[in-house]
Amino acid sequence: MNAASFVVTTNAKVVALDSVPLLSLDDFQRVVLERVADGCRVSSMFGTSPTEIYAVLADDVHTRLLIMKTTIKRGEYPSLAERCPQVQLFEREIAEQFGLKPIGHPWFKPVRYVRSSTGRDAWNRPAGEPILPGVGDFYRVEGEQVHEVAVGPVHAGVIEPGHFRFQCHGETVFHLEIALGYQHRGVERALVGGPDKRSLHYAETIAGDTTIAHTTSYCHTIEALSACKKNARSHALRGIALELERLANHVGDLGAISGDVGYLATASYCGRIRGDFLNMTALLCGNRFGRGFVVPGGVGFDMDDARKDDLLRRLDTAEKETNNAVNLLWNDQSVMARLEDTGKLPRETAIELGIVGPAARASGLTRDIRCDQPTGIFRFAQIPVSSYDSEDVFARAYIRKLEIARSITFIREQLTVLPGGAIRADIEALAPGSIVVSLNEGWRGEVCHTAITDADGRFSRYKVVDPSFHNWPALAYALRDQEISDFPLCNKSFNLSYCGHDL
Amino acid sequence: MLKVIFARLKQGHRTIKYPAGAPPSMPDRFRGRPLIDSGKCVADCDACVSACPTNAIKIEKSNGKKRSIIDLGKCIFCTDCAELCPHRAISHSKDYRLAFDKREDLVVSGDQEELRLAAELNKRMKKLFGRSLKLRQVSAGGCNACEADVNVLGTIGWDLGRFGIQMVASPRHADGILVTGPVTKNMELALKKTYDAVPDPKVVIVVGSCAISGGPYIDHPETNGGAIGIVPVDLFIPGCPPHPLTILDGLLRLLGKIKDGKPQR
Numbered sequence: 001m002n003a004a005s006f007v008v009t010t011n012a013k014v015v016a017l018d019s020v021p022l023l024s025l026d027d028f029q030r031v032v033l034e035r036v037a038d039g040c041r042v043s044s045m046f047g048t049s050p051t052e053i054y055a056v057l058a059d060d061v062h063t064r065l066l067i068m069k070t071t072i073k074r075g076e077y078p079s080l081a082e083r084c085p086q087v088q089l090f091e092r093e094i095a096e097q098f099g100l101k102p103i104g105h106p107w108f109k110p111v112r113y114v115r116s117s118t119g120r121d122a123w124n125r126p127a128g129e130p131i132l133p134g135v136g137d138f139y140r141v142e143g144e145q146v147h148e149v150a151v152g153p154v155h156a157g158v159i160e161p162g163h164f165r166f167q168c169h170g171e172t173v174f175h176l177e178i179a180l181g182y183q184h185r186g187v188e189r190a191l192v193g194g195p196d197k198r199s200l201h202y203a204e205t206i207a208g209d210t211t212i213a214h215t216t217s218y219c220h221t222i223e224a225l226s227a228c229k230k231n232a233r234s235h236a237l238r239g240i241a242l243e244l245e246r247l248a249n250h251v252g253d254l255g256a257i258s259g260d261v262g263y264l265a266t267a268s269y270c271g272r273i274r275g276d277f278l279n280m281t282a283l284l285c286g287n288r289f290g291r292g293f294v295v296p297g298g299v300g301f302d303m304d305d306a307r308k309d310d311l312l313r314r315l316d317t318a319e320k321e322t323n324n325a326v327n328l329l330w331n332d333q334s335v336m337a338r339l340e341d342t343g344k345l346p347r348e349t350a351i352e353l354g355i356v357g358p359a360a361r362a363s364g365l366t367r368d369i370r371c372d373q374p375t376g377i378f379r380f381a382q383i384p385v386s387s388y389d390s391e392d393v394f395a396r397a398y399i400r401k402l403e404i405a406r407s408i409t410f411i412r413e414q415l416t417v418l419p420g421g422a423i424r425a426d427i428e429a430l431a432p433g434s435i436v437v438s439l440n441e442g443w444r445g446e447v448c449h450t451a452i453t454d455a456d457g458r459f460s461r462y463k464v465v466d467p468s469f470h471n472w473p474a475l476a477y478a479l480r481d482q483e484i485s486d487f488p489l490c491n492k493s494f495n496l497s498y499c500g501h502d503l
Numbered sequence: 504m505l506k507v508i509f510a511r512l513k514q515g516h517r518t519i520k521y522p523a524g525a526p527p528s529m530p531d532r533f534r535g536r537p538l539i540d541s542g543k544c545v546a547d548c549d550a551c552v553s554a555c556p557t558n559a560i561k562i563e564k565s566n567g568k569k570r571s572i573i574d575l576g577k578c579i580f581c582t583d584c585a586e587l588c589p590h591r592a593i594s595h596s597k598d599y600r601l602a603f604d605k606r607e608d609l610v611v612s613g614d615q616e617e618l619r620l621a622a623e624l625n626k627r628m629k630k631l632f633g634r635s636l637k638l639r640q641v642s643a644g645g646c647n648a649c650e651a652d653v654n655v656l657g658t659i660g661w662d663l664g665r666f667g668i669q670m671v672a673s674p675r676h677a678d679g680i681l682v683t684g685p686v687t688k689n690m691e692l693a694l695k696k697t698y699d700a701v702p703d704p705k706v707v708i709v710v711g712s713c714a715i716s717g718g719p720y721i722d723h724p725e726t727n728g729g730a731i732g733i734v735p736v737d738l739f740i741p742g743c744p745p746h747p748l749t750i751l752d753g754l755l756r757l758l759g760k761i762k763d764g765k766p767q768r
Binding site for chain 2: 133154156206301
C-alpha cells in the first residue's frame with residue numbers, strides 16, 4: 001500500500017482539500033475493497049459534483065480516518081456493491097443526487113425519490129414527470145401461497161412515515177423491503193453555502209431525538225475549521241448532554257420493546273421515566289431535546305452548583321426507578337423467551353453491512369466512536385464498551401440496559417469533577433479549501449458529518465450520515481424468516497430514524 | 504408475580520394533577536414566546552430581525568414609533584434573537600399556554616401582554632367531540648421531536664385518555680388529524696389521502712413550527728412550508744417542539760375543558 005492512496009486524518013481534524021489524493025477509479029475501488037477487507041468501515045461516501053466521489057473510511061484499530069477521491073467519466077462506473085455491500089446505499093444516493101450510475105448494482109433503486117441537482121437522471125426518468133415516493137419495483141417472491149403485505153407511509157402509531165413491503169409465506173417473512181424518502185426536506189442542500197444563521201438549527205433537526213449528537217458533530221466541524229480553542233468545561237457539559245440523550249432514548253426503547261411483547265408494566269414505567277431524562281436535558285437548557293445547548297465554540301448554558309445538585313438528585317431517583325422497571329423484564333421468563341432468538345443479525349452480516357451503534361454491539365462487535373475515534377471529553381474519560389454476542393432482540397435490549405448503567409456512572413463522575421472556566425470560545429472565519437470529518441457516538445450509533453469548504457471558507461459540500469443510513473438494511477435482514485407479527489418488536493429493537501435517513 | 508406487585512407499589516401513581524391541580528412546573532430555562540421590551544429598543548437597531556433564522560421578527564415604524572412583531576408560527580424558540588440583541592431587550596416568556604385557533608392570532612406584538620388563545624369548538628362540534636376525540640397523527644417531514652412529545656401525552660405521566668382523547672390507528676376511526684412536520688412534497692399526497700379518509704365533520708390540529716410555517720425549512724422547495732393550504736386547520740400549537748403541556752393545553756382548550764385558565768367539567 002503506497003502512502004498516497006489516501007490522506008490520513010483523525011476525528012474532527014482539518015486537512016487541506018488538495019492533500020486528498022485523486023485516485024483512478026480502479027485504484028479508488030481497489031483501496032476501498034482492501035481497506036474494508038482489512039477491517040475499515042465506509043463511514044461516508046458521497047459525490048461533490050457530477051464527476052467526483054469522495055470516500056471516508058474509518059480505521060477503528062488505528063484510530064484514524066482515511067479520505068480519498070476519484071473522478072467519474074461519462075456519468076457511470078462499475079458498482080462496488082456486490083463486493084462491498086456496505087456501499088450499496090451510498091451508490092444509490094450518489095446516483096440520485098448527481099445522476100452517476102453504478103453499473104451492475106444489484107438493486108438499483110432511488111433512496112429518497114427526489115430529482116438530482118445536476119439535471120441528469122440515473123434512471124432516465126422524463127424530466128417533467130413527478131417522482132412518486134415508494135413507487136417502483138419491489139423485490140417479489142412468486143408462488144401460490146406467497147402474499148405481499150404493504151404498510152405505510154402513514155403508520156398506525158405516532159411514528160414517522162416510511163413504506164414497508166413484506167413478502168410472506170403464511171406468517172413467515174421471506175423478505176422485507178423498506179422504501180423511505182418521505183421525510184426528505186433538503187437539509188444537505190440547504191447547508192451548502194453556510195455556515196449561516198440557520199445551519200445550527202438544521203443540525204439540531206436532522207433527527208430531533210439525536211439533537212445533541214448531531215449538533216456536537218456539526219460544532220466540531222465548525223470549531224476544527226476555525227481552529228477554535230474550546231474549554232474543557234464545555235467538552236464535559238456536552239458529554240453529559242450526549243449521555244442524557246442516550247439515557248432518554250435507551251430507557252424509552254426498553255419500554256417500547258416491552259410494550260411490543262405485551263408486557264405493559266415496564267412499558268408504562270419506562271415511558272414515563274424517559275420523560276424524566278428528557279426533563280434533565282431541559283434542566284440544562286430549557287428544551288427537552290437539547291435545542292440551544294450545543295453551540296459553536298462550546299455550550300449555550302452553564303451549570304451552577306444548585307443545578308448540579310438537582311441533576312444528581314434526579315439521576316439517583318431515575319436510576320432506581322429505571323432498574324426497578326427494567327429488571328422486571330429480566331425476571332420474567334416469558335418476556336425473555338420472546339426476545340431471545342428473535343430478529344437475528346449475525347456478526348458477519350453486521351460487519352458486511354457496515355452496521356453501527358448498539359445494533360452492531362449486539363452482534364458481538366465493539367464499535368463505539370467514544371472509544372474507537374474519541375473526541376471531546378471522551379479523549380479523557382472513557383466509557384467501557386458494552387457488547388454481547390447473541391445477535392438477537394435480546395442482545396439489543398441487553399446492550400441498552402448495560403449502557404444505561406454506564407451512562408449514569410459517567411454523568412455522575414463528570415458532574416463531580418466538572419472543570420472550571422468559560423463555556424464558550426470565539427469562532428473565527430473558517431479555513432478555506434479544507435475538509436474535516438467529525439464523528440460522534442449518538443445513541444443509535446455513529447453520526448458522521450463531513451464538511452468541505454470553498455476558497456471563501458464556506459461549505460461547498462456538507463455530507464451528513466445518520467447511523468440510521470447504515471442500519472436500515474440491518475432491520476430488513478433481521479426480519480428474514482421471522483414471523484410478521486414480530487416486525488414491531490424487531491423494528492423497536494433497532495428504532496431507526498426516518499428523518500435522519502431522509503435528510 | 505410478587506416482584507411485579509412490589510414494583511407497582513414502588514413506581515406509584517404518577518399522573519399529573521393538571522388540569523384539576525397545578526400544572527407541572529416548567530424548567531427555569533424554559534423558552535416560551537420571545538418578549539421584546541420596546542422600551543429598551545433603539546431606533547435604528549434591527550439586530551433581532553437579522554438574527555432570526557426563520558425571519559419571524561419584523562419591525563414596523565409608524566409616526567416615529569417602533570413596534571416589533573413576532574410570528575409565533577415561524578418562531579423556532581431558539582436563543583438567537585435574545586443573544587444577539589445588543590440592548591438585552593429580549594427575554595422568553597415562561598408561559599406554556601400557546602395554542603391558537605386563527606393563523607393571524609399567532610402574529611403578535613413583541614410586548615403584547617395578552618394573547619388571543621384558542622377558543623373552544625362550536626356547539627355542534629363540541630357536542631360531537633367534547634367527550635371523545637379520536638385523532639390520527641400524520642408525521643409529514645420534520646425531525647420527530649414533535650411526534651415524540653405528542654407520544655409523551657399517551658404515557659402514564661400525562662394520560663391523555665382521561666380526557667377522552669386518543670390517537671387511533673386508522674383515519675377511518677378518527678375524528679380528525681394531528682399534523683406535524685413541514686409537509687414534504689413526498690408526504691403531500693399521503694396527508695391529503697389521510698385527511699380525506701377521516702369521516703366528516705373533522706378537525707385538523709397542527710403541532711410545531713414546521714407544520715404551521717415550515718419551521719427551519721420554511722422556504723425549502725422540498726416542502727410545502729406547513730400544512731396550511733393543504734388541509735383546513737382548526738388549531739395551531741407552535742413550538743420547536745412545543746412542550747407536552749403546551750400541546751395538552753391546546754387540546755383541552757379546543758374541547759372547552761379549559762376556559763379562562765380554569766378546568767371545566
